[in-house]
Amino acid sequence: MAQDVKNPKSRRAFDASFKLQVVQMIKAQGLSVGQVCKDLSLVESVVRRWLNQFEAEQAGLPGIGKPITAEQQRIRQLELENRQLRGDVEILKKAFGLLCPRTAVSYQLVEQLQKKAMSVTQACRVLQVSQSGYYAARLRSRQAPVVCADSVHLKAAFAAGGRAYGSRRLCAALRQQGLSLGRHRVRTLMRANGLRPVWRRKFMHTTDSRHTMPVSPNVLARQFDQPLPNQAWVCDITYVRTRSGWLYLAAVLDLHSRKIVGWAMAPEMPATLVCAALQMAIAQRNPARGLLVHSDRGTQYASGAHQALLRKHGLVGSMSRKGNCWDNSVMERFFLNLKMERVWQRDYANHAEAIHDVADYIVNFYNAVRLHSKLGNLSPNAFEHKSATQPTY
Template identity: 45%
Template sequence: MERRKRRSFTPEFKAEAVRQVREGGKSMPQVAKELDLTESALRNWVSEADGNKGKDPAGTLTTSEREELVRLRKEVRHLEMERDFPKKSGGLLREGDLEVKFEFIEAEKAHFPVDFMCQQLGVSRSGYYAWKERPESERHKADRALAEVVTAVHQESRGRYGSPRVHAELRARGQRVSRKRVARLMRQHEMVARKRRRFVRTTDSRHNQPVAPNVLERNFSPGQPNSTWATDITYVATRQGWLYLAVVLDLFSRKVVGWSMSQNIDRHLVLNALDMALKGRQPPRGLLHHSDRGSQYASTDYQQALAARGIQCSMSRKGNCWDNAVVESFFSSLKLELVYTTDFATQEQARLALFEYIEVFYNRQRRHSSLGYVSPVDFELAALPQKLAS
């Protein structure tokens, strides 16, 4: 059995992992499992952060203050249920069909309390449970059971999956069902994927730094990992101002192998993302690195960092976003599935959410259409035995 390579993590990654434990509402074992870490390593990071109280005011909360925080979060959750429930059930309320309402309650009982739903829909609990005891057709039973699973999968994806990805997830779990049937049940239960917005170009290539030719030439499917990386920058709006995010993707698996967040859009932002990717992947010399012509990537410091590791530089043609389409697609999914649906009060709140999206959901859970509907991490794990055998 091949020995697992020792992994190296940047201070930014460690800080965001600690925030997942403290502010993300998750246990330490859960965070360690989601990020593929050992609990001891994560516990050490939390302990180190506890020793730096000047940088972590949240660590000084008393027991009563933490209990009050938990109580307030529960109140907020109840208010969110009251806010979100009518959006899901508005069509059912207008229709006024008891059968449909009971079916809705049955499908949503994993996500909303039955008492709460009965009150919202104007039906009695006794009526709902009496309906449950009535005999029903085998087909109706199967649809009802499948609708529960489809709803759970859609909810697990944070409402991001449409019928193709929900169908792929069901097949991966051993559920034999047609894509049309999944689409029908999702329509009946008002589950839809979010629509994409139009692409907006933000790169400013007006500088005097040298630029590299487009060596990549839109070859977005390399045959092995750590042979071709692509990188770019985007921005996220918060009430405290812009938060900039730089990412590095391995085009073999579309995995985000490096990222960095900052209030400033400068060369340090992209250098930190590159540093994370190099420490985590340790690529061989000859790696092809593709970016746009932005001043951050054309800077002397960045180019020297590439040259020191024997990395070949490639840049998109001027004003052509499609030359870096894979990273643009990642940003589109990120905005669609997280940013456009969240009002970030602070930059710290945005950092926490972006870290969870990238490291937990996108890299390890999200089913990627170009990878045969598996996650980037699972795609690499499946490809590893083949690479070792060749």
């Protein structure tokens, strides 16, 4: 740089590095143009022209002064396009990160990008996944799927339970087979295999306590835990929907083992229906005199025929308080289980089909197989057998 301060008329020449240093000093250090010009004895209009030229060149324009060559213009255009592409890629990366895709989805994208002539290295770099993980996932996908033994046993237990068991009873059923699976593991496998019982609820009024017949006092008083069989039975009536109309079920349950000991079904629900269920229970169990038989206050149980049957066999009658379903909650629970686990999963065409299926549920599933949490996850038959074989002191 040639300078002649004493001769103001002499023309001062500045090289490109000096101009760049002055511009960077103004922009980086935040100094004012006037202060820099005063300290360096520069003309303010000249310095401002340097600033305009620098900003124009940064924007890819020719700037002020000598025009840029065609090669410089091509390089600057490429740099501009490169900056735009980097910005677009940054936006896509941020959007891809906000979607939070699973790694498996990213590996699938790598597969698709290879078909577009993109290398695995580049695709993994763009999607921010490791190449080793991609190759390991591809190797696993080509291998034969491994059969989960726990899922097989779980599906079998679910089917054996009438597709009605939840995770707790499935754990107990598997434990009886020698498989120890935690409840959380069972729930996970149930979700993975779509094992979910579907229940629907319908309601129909079956008890008519608005009558003038004599009623028995509540002798049972919710003493649902009986130490021995044939000490207390509970009775009730429910309904089953068929395409041919309603079918009514009267049942008798032993409170000791929760076993259904008598039942009867008919398209109507007269007093003879409940009498038939009680007669079946008496014929099967041959109870001693003094057995307590508890029911609601319905006209069927308050009828003369039912009361005469109780007196004939020396049985003691007991009835729930008016409008109190909790006094007979054990039988209400059985009816709910029957409907959830069997009736609401069927579409009976006629009464005969319903009678056969309900009887099958009682004999072959509920009494013989179904695990009862109150009985220590034993079936009623197994619980009675266990009680009969235990020594008494």
